[in-house]
Amino acid sequence: GVWEGDRDVAEEPGRVCANSGTKTSNRGEEKMNNQLRITYDPYAKTIAYEYQSKPDGGWKVIESESDLSKFRKGALQNYAEEIVRIIIREFCTDGKGVDLIFRGTRLDWEDLKEIVRQIDSEHRIHCLDSTSEEMISADNALAEVEKIFRELSDQFEASQDLEVKQYIDQYLDATRPEIVLVAVGGYSTGKSTFINALIGEELLPTADNPLTARIFKISSQPEGMWYDTKIRFKYGTQDVELYFNKQGYCLDNPSNLPDRELKDCLDNGLKGVTPSPQYVYKLLSVLNDFNSRTGEKADIHISELIEIETPFYHSSLPLDRYQFTIYDTPGFDSSSHPEHQETMKKALEDQTNGVSLLLTESNSMDKCAVEKLRKQLSNIDALDKSNVMIIVNKADEKGDSTLSEIRDGETAAQKGAENRVFVVSSLVGLGAKKANMAQCVFSDIAELFDEKKSKFLNGTKKLFIYDALPQYRYNAVCKEGERANTDGNDQARLFHNSGMWAVESEITRFAEKYAAFNKCQQAQKYLSLAIQKANKNAELTKEESEKLLGQITGQLDSQKQQLIRELKEKCNKMQEDDSYSYQEKITRLIGEEEHR
Numbered sequence: 001g002v003w004e005g006d007r008d009v010a011e012e013p014g015r016v017c018a019n020s021g022t023k024t025s026n027r028g029e030e031k032m033n034n035q036l037r038i039t040y041d042p043y044a045k046t047i048a049y050e051y052q053s054k055p056d057g058g059w060k061v062i063e064s065e066s067d068l069s070k071f072r073k074g075a076l077q078n079y080a081e082e083i084v085r086i087i088i089r090e091f092c093t094d095g096k097g098v099d100l101i102f103r104g105t106r107l108d109w110e111d112l113k114e115i116v117r118q119i120d121s122e123h124r125i126h127c128l129d130s131t132s133e134e135m136i137s138a139d140n141a142l143a144e145v146e147k148i149f150r151e152l153s154d155q156f157e158a159s160q161d162l163e164v165k166q167y168i169d170q171y172l173d174a175t176r177p178e179i180v181l182v183a184v185g186g187y188s189t190g191k192s193t194f195i196n197a198l199i200g201e202e203l204l205p206t207a208d209n210p211l212t213a214r215i216f217k218i219s220s221q222p223e224g225m226w227y228d229t230k231i232r233f234k235y236g237t238q239d240v241e242l243y244f245n246k247q248g249y250c251l252d253n254p255s256n257l258p259d260r261e262l263k264d265c266l267d268n269g270l271k272g273v274t275p276s277p278q279y280v281y282k283l284l285s286v287l288n289d290f291n292s293r294t295g296e297k298a299d300i301h302i303s304e305l306i307e308i309e310t311p312f313y314h315s316s317l318p319l320d321r322y323q324f325t326i327y328d329t330p331g332f333d334s335s336s337h338p339e340h341q342e343t344m345k346k347a348l349e350d351q352t353n354g355v356s357l358l359l360t361e362s363n364s365m366d367k368c369a370v371e372k373l374r375k376q377l378s379n380i381d382a383l384d385k386s387n388v389m390i391i392v393n394k395a396d397e398k399g400d401s402t403l404s405e406i407r408d409g410e411t412a413a414q415k416g417a418e419n420r421v422f423v424v425s426s427l428v429g430l431g432a433k434k435a436n437m438a439q440c441v442f443s444d445i446a447e448l449f450d451e452k453k454s455k456f457l458n459g460t461k462k463l464f465i466y467d468a469l470p471q472y473r474y475n476a477v478c479k480e481g482e483r484a485n486t487d488g489n490d491q492a493r494l495f496h497n498s499g500m501w502a503v504e505s506e507i508t509r510f511a512e513k514y515a516a517f518n519k520c521q522q523a524q525k526y527l528s529l530a531i532q533k534a535n536k537n538a539e540l541t542k543e544e545s546e547k548l549l550g551q552i553t554g555q556l557d558s559q560k561q562q563l564i565r566e567l568k569e570k571c572n573k574m575q576e577d578d579s580y581s582y583q584e585k586i587t588r589l590i591g592e593e594e595h596r
Contacts, residue, residue: 033099033126034091038083038112040076040104042138042517045386047072047079051091066090074386075514076108078420080115081470084125092124100125102132107513109134115472138516145523146175156530161537167530174522179511181326182383185359190393194359194426195328197500200313200433201226201277202440204328205285214288216328217307222319224311226277233287234303235262242283248275249283258300265290278441284308304346314433314491316504322511327354354383355510359391362398362406384518387510389420391503395463396425396452403466421468422503428456429500432491456497459485463499477502 037050037059049062049069062068067086071079091098100116102109113127149171156168181198185191192204195218204216221228227244234240236258242249248270254263269286273279284306291301317324392406403423431437431449440446455461464481467474484496495501 033097034093035099035101036087036091037101037103038076040102040108041135042076042105042108042514043141043521045074045517047074047076047083076104077111077513078386078470080112081119081472084112084115084119088120088124097124097126100127102127103135105135105137107137115470118472118475138520142175142516142520142523145520145527149527152531152534155534159534159537161533164530164533164537167526167533171523171526171530174519174526176323177321178323178325179507179515180354181324181357181507182329182354183326183357183359184329185391185393189359189361190426191359192328193430194357194391194393194424195326197424197426197429197433197498198312198315198326198504199310200315200430201310202281202430202434202445203229203277203284203308203310205281205288214302215305215330216284216326217305218326218328219307219309220315220317220319220324221309221311226280226311227275229280229308229310231284231287232307232309233305236300244275244280246275248279261300262290262302276439278439280310281441314495316495316501317508318511322515324507324511355507356383356388357391358388359393361394362392362402384510384514387420387514389422389503389506392421392423393426395423395466395499396428396456396461403463407466407468420470420506422499422506423463423466424499424503425452425456425463426498426500428452428494428498432494432498432500453494456494457490459493459497462497464496464502467499467502473506477505480505 032054035052035054039048039050040046049066050059051062052059067090068083071083076083087098087100102112109132116125116127156164159165183191183195192206195204195216196202199218204218227246229244231242232240238256238258240251240257240262242251244250249266251257251263254260257263266283266286270279270282273282287302287306312319312324395403395406406421406423427445427449431453434440437446437449440449452461462481462485464477467477469477480501481496484492484501488496
């Protein structure tokens with residue numbers, strides 16, 4: 001990070017109290033407040049603490065002697081409530097308060113002050129605005145990284161090294177306004193229904209048995225209708241793009257396909273299906289099951305990754321500013337498809353700036369498989385470790401006591417999620433967005449929704465109140481939820497009470513407050529790797545050039561010496577020849593004279 005100032009608190013004559021907003025002087029008081037300085041680097045997600053008992057006492061780094069040492073890695077906002085309570089307990093002693101100084105970004109400082117206001121009702125912590133030091137924002141830092149990239153872009157474009165090109169591609173991916181959401185979870189946790197609720201339409205196929213190892217990559221369009229959807233995949237080695245009109249699917253050039261098996265399968269599977277969102281659902285079902293239909297012995301298969309670009313309906317996500325890309329990964333705990341884990345890992349290899357949505361159910365939150373998946377996620381560099389979101393799905397099937405246990409408990413699924421658990425009903429969330437649930441692919445889904453929606457409409461079922469969140473975030477979610485129940489229409493009440501609004505709110509928060517830091521960190525990483533590799537290539541080229549120059553010089557020296565030898569030999573020969581000719585001429589002349 002880059003600091004915009006470096007001032008010492010000892011130079012300041014007073015303090016600004018974040019709770020009361022008044023300025024009081026410390027000079028001449030018998031008991032000076034303890035002073036605590038928190039340094040938070042949102043790029044590296046590290047937190048450091050320093051302490052001094054008097055202004056000129058010198059700063060001491062706080063180590064294991066304080067419970068603050070438990071919170072050194074991760075997003076500050078996820079730990080802020082615990083940090084504030086520890087400060088009150090450990091440092092507001094002997095009648096002294098704490099003057100809190102902050103080094104970090106302005107937004108993080110404002111968040112921390114808000115948490116202090118909510119927790120410190122006795123005004124024991126005084127937030128010193130005038131002495132806090134501001135770190136450069138992610139947007140400004142990213143602009144600096146982009147400036148360096150532009151200055152070197154010609155060199156990168158000229159490079160033929162595949163590794164340099166790979167790093168540049170990753171850099172460009174990291175700097176795009178794209179927010180990656182990776183939905184993972186055990187089989188039958190309702191993952192596809194949850195993603196359909198985010199999309200706002202019944203699009204992804206579900207099944208009673210584990211699906212084949214296809215991964216769906218769904219990218220948002222800010223607006224449009226179902227026929228604006230595009231689907232891309234590989235069929236053998238051929239790139240295929242399907243698009244739609246009101247008559248059905250279209251394929252630019254069917255003759256490019258290596259055989260007719262795929263088209264025949266689509267035509268047979270969609271026979272009699274009216275073009276509509278359900279038509280897209282059915283088409284994806286056919287694609288998803290295509291490889292198993294044709295058999296393992298078939299020469300041509302559909303690729304593991306199927307890309308979908310589609311409108312999101314009635315979403316609260318900021319679709320005009322970001323593109324949201326959701327990865328729907330196969331069930332990782334399916335015993336009949338052990339390759340699902342590898343498929344999931346492969347799909348995430350080249351991703352950056354991803355947030356994990358770990359889906360589970362209330363009765364499976366302690367499963368070993370959940371713990372195993374959480375550990376797997378922690379080893380994937382592309383995912384943000386500090387912003388895992390636990391989604392407890394199918395909560396409409398559970399009673400209030402069970403849901404309260406989820407909110408108040410600490411299970412295997414919650415470990416590492418840093419107290420961020422969302423209780424949802426994907427079914428009701430989908431019903432809140434979908435225009436007509438009677439048009440669902442399966443009639444039993446519509447019937448289930450009809451059975452449950454009355455409790456969600458009249459407010460007797462409010463799933464958002466069972467979320468386990470930092471208190472200041474929980475308060476905001478509850479405030480918006482109660483407002484929707486009082487003043488909102490049916491759609492708003494269903495959306496909030498299903499728990500889906502809280503999920504989308506947190507995703508939006510991640511996009512607006514954390515993603516930029518991750519993008520900056522990753523962009524810097526890949527650009528640095530590209531520069532290092534390009535420099536290494538330049539050094540190797542220089543070494544090879546010098547070696548070649550030496551070889552050429554050596555060859556020239558050898559040729560020069562050979563030429564010199566040949567010239568000497570020729571000169572000697574010429575001298576010998578000239579000498580012989582001269583002597584012969586003299587002899588002949590002498591003979592002629594004597595004859596006379």
